[in-house]
Amino acid sequence: MKINIIGGGVSGLTAGCFLQMNGFETHIFEKHSIPGGLCTSWKKGDYTFDSCAHWILGSDKGSSFYKIWSEILDMKKIKFHNHDIRVEVGTKNHANKYGEKNFKLYTNLTQLENYMIDLAPEDAKAIKAFIKPMRVMQKFDLPPILDDLPFFQSMIRGIKMVRYLEFLYWFLKIKNYTNYTYAKKFKNAFLRESFELLYDGEEVNMMVLTMPLSVFDKKSAGYPIGGSMEFAKKIEQTYLKLGGTMHYKTPVKKIITEHGLAKGVLVRNDVTHLSDLTLSAADWHYTVFEALEGKFVDQHMLDLRDLKKFDVFYSVMQFSFGIGKDLSDFPHFSRIPLDEAIESPDGTKYTRFEVHIYNYDDTLAPKGKTAVTVSFYTTNRDFWIDARKNDRPKYRKAKEEFTNKIIELLDKRLGGIKEYIEVIDVATPATFQRYTGNWKGSTQGWLPGKNLLAKSPVGFKLPGLKNFYYSSHWNQPGGGLPIAIKTGRDVAKEICKEYKVKFKTISQTK
Numbered sequence: 001m002k003i004n005i006i007g008g009g010v011s012g013l014t015a016g017c018f019l020q021m022n023g024f025e026t027h028i029f030e031k032h033s034i035p036g037g038l039c040t041s042w043k044k045g046d047y048t049f050d051s052c053a054h055w056i057l058g059s060d061k062g063s064s065f066y067k068i069w070s071e072i073l074d075m076k077k078i079k080f081h082n083h084d085i086r087v088e089v090g091t092k093n094h095a096n097k098y099g100e101k102n103f104k105l106y107t108n109l110t111q112l113e114n115y116m117i118d119l120a121p122e123d124a125k126a127i128k129a130f131i132k133p134m135r136v137m138q139k140f141d142l143p144p145i146l147d148d149l150p151f152f153q154s155m156i157r158g159i160k161m162v163r164y165l166e167f168l169y170w171f172l173k174i175k176n177y178t179n180y181t182y183a184k185k186f187k188n189a190f191l192r193e194s195f196e197l198l199y200d201g202e203e204v205n206m207m208v209l210t211m212p213l214s215v216f217d218k219k220s221a222g223y224p225i226g227g228s229m230e231f232a233k234k235i236e237q238t239y240l241k242l243g244g245t246m247h248y249k250t251p252v253k254k255i256i257t258e259h260g261l262a263k264g265v266l267v268r269n270d271v272t273h274l275s276d277l278t279l280s281a282a283d284w285h286y287t288v289f290e291a292l293e294g295k296f297v298d299q300h301m302l303d304l305r306d307l308k309k310f311d312v313f314y315s316v317m318q319f320s321f322g323i324g325k326d327l328s329d330f331p332h333f334s335r336i337p338l339d340e341a342i343e344s345p346d347g348t349k350y351t352r353f354e355v356h357i358y359n360y361d362d363t364l365a366p367k368g369k370t371a372v373t374v375s376f377y378t379t380n381r382d383f384w385i386d387a388r389k390n391d392r393p394k395y396r397k398a399k400e401e402f403t404n405k406i407i408e409l410l411d412k413r414l415g416g417i418k419e420y421i422e423v424i425d426v427a428t429p430a431t432f433q434r435y436t437g438n439w440k441g442s443t444q445g446w447l448p449g450k451n452l453l454a455k456s457p458v459g460f461k462l463p464g465l466k467n468f469y470y471s472s473h474w475n476q477p478g479g480g481l482p483i484a485i486k487t488g489r490d491v492a493k494e495i496c497k498e499y500k501v502k503f504k505t506i507s508q509t510k
């Protein structure tokens, strides 16, 4: 059975790998000349700028996602870097008892607990109550593969259920807290301000903080040395080894349908590729409203299109600099308050900025030099997308003027780097949209908002269309690489079930 897959991002590649393992003939049509989609990095001069895999959930055995990654990658052969500090958050109004105005979010939970109690012994009770659920989560670790969910089948599974109940108790206790409401529990003003600023002043459910931290502590959310593109290429290599076919520089224009059946794809130069099944792992909006011309929708999908149910995840402006200086003494990732707010050309006001110094990956820059990125998240992405489309000089000017402001900020922060800047690269929401097709330049599909357990808004099927499937980070609010591989694997499994093929996997870890 032949399956055409649209999109060679992580979800499309993963689906391709599992379908090949199960005897299907697959072809991936990718509009770009490289694999990975949003999981990418790019070269400019002597530098590589990375844009995705700051941390990969399941990089080691401490997360059950390791099992899925191991089915498509030889994880033991990939070098991951585990940070001691997740992020340093600069405060503006309050210093800690040592006079420091930066909060260190340690990845080791014991260290984090000791650090916080040292700074604020008066808050020991609230600090311990912050750490405890993460310890419980570590025992729980929801298996991404639903077959592994411990229901009532055996005694051992029954014992696991008790752990789940413990998790449930703690989950219910913290589920309604945000970093803001939790901050109120602290008497210490420095801790209070630090917690409020953890997400750049955004109010975020505490699970967004605690779930990853529980995995960081187990060193199972590492950064792959070499960057995102090298990581994506490894998945592509598995796919090719399993006999799959990549068609690069082959944008799909239309999904061909006849009497409610998907028949194949129409690609550039009006070439047709017929298949038994079509799987789109490309952008949701493009798939439904362009490739299928909005013919297979229901009210729910129209509501999604009109943003009545979810917002689109933030887009990003990424300013990347190749700096001819050793910056190994600086924190690798920090959020820094600005003395004066700055306004982006798209109208968003920022009171802080986020700097990523890749001083832990020497493959990204020549010896003694450093790749640095500054990111600003925005929802005013239409400004960039429209300007690039309709007024290129305005787009270029906006980029240039804002870049100059960023250089000033960076120069101040890193103690005089202006004259060491060798390479500059600017990516806007328009860039991400253009290269990957993601609607409004979204970096992670839908924004989950406060409802972290929101039901999946987009399923594997579309109403009224047979022989068609859909999988990508748009299937589950929050997106990210774990969702991309999980949906890729799950859709392959769904296809196997429908065509009565017993789903099998092959571990790639030797």
Ligand SMILES: Cc1cc2nc3c(=O)[nH]c(=O)nc-3n(C[C@H](O)[C@H](O)[C@H](O)COP(=O)(O)OP(=O)(O)OC[C@H]3O[C@@H](n4cnc5c(N)ncnc54)[C@H](O)[C@@H]3O)c2cc1C
Pocket: 006, 007, 008, 009, 010, 011, 012, 029, 030, 031, 032, 035, 036, 037, 038, 039, 051, 052, 053, 054, 055, 056, 057, 250, 251, 252, 253, 281, 282, 283, 286, 316, 432, 435, 436, 437, 438, 442, 443, 444, 445, 471, 472, 473, 474, 479, 480, 481, 482, 484
């Ligand atoms: C700045 C940034 C930082 C991030 N950080 C992290 C992180 O630290 N951890 C994490 O887990 N996730 C992170 N993410 C999110 C993660 O990269 C994405 O959620 C994930 O890569 C999405 O994979 P996907 O396969 O679902 O979609 P995509 O990557 O969007 O893949 C879709 C593919 O379809 C192709 N395509 C689109 N239209 C067509 C067409 N018409 N014809 C042919 N091909 C087409 C695209 O070119 C692309 O290759 C980050 C993303 C960004 C941008």
